[in-house]
Amino acid sequence: MSPALVQYEINDFIAQVTLNNPPMNPLTAEAKQDLGRVFKELDEKSDQVRAVVLAGGGEKAFAAGADIKAFLELTPETALPRLERSHEIFSLVENYRWPVIAAIRGFCLGGGLELALCCDIRYAAEDAVLGFPEVNLSIFPGNGGMARGLHFLGLGRFKELVYTGRRISAAEAYEYGLVEKVVPTEALMEEALGLAKSIAKRGPLGVAGAKKVINQTRDLAVSEALAVESRNWSQLAATEDMKEGARAFVEKRKPVYRCR
Structure with a gap:
């Protein structure tokens, strides 16, 4: 049996959720299913949790988009339920009872950035690269990026990123308001867990x-x-x-x- 594409552990009321398909942790249909499974299980264990840290496995990416090969088989009739299911799964993250902190290292592109925007707070490593590259495939962010992006970016800035597909650094993402803090790469998990522990101490x-x-x-x-x-x-x-x-x-x- 292959290992789960999303794994988690709970220690001292902090749940650490890891996208477990390095190096790029693509958000395939199977990975999204596993993500939904994990957050449903965490919902059942919410009495054991006070905050969640969501990170990508490996050192190269938080999550770098979708399974592009699967797009070749899509039709309007199959694409719509696929997107609706993605919205359901991402909403489990967004509306989980306790705060979810995204710890972003490396590439955070396309669906990966859309997932990060579902989190309550985003901490980025200095090596993080963020963006919506979908227009390079003649599509646009369709996993909630269009709906959620405007809560973080001014209209012109959001249009610029979506229309050009430009990748931005962690420093630019902080300047734009996409992330709340930029930290040294080696300190990312320590900082994210520190924030989670601080939240867990509150009422x-x-x-x-x-x-x-x-x-x-x-x-x-x-x-x-x-x-x-x-x-x-x-x-x-x-x-x-x-x-x-x-x-x-x-x-x-x-x-x-x-x-x-």
């Missing part, structure tokens, strides 16, 4: 609630977003953790959260 229901509200309100008008925000915030008033956080603050001690 878990507050973190999960914040992610839920951010994802649900980013396309809403302010008046609608306020209603969602207020409803979710008020529900936290019924939790033991909220009272523990306030009590610990008053008593000047470290809170002990139980995620309930």
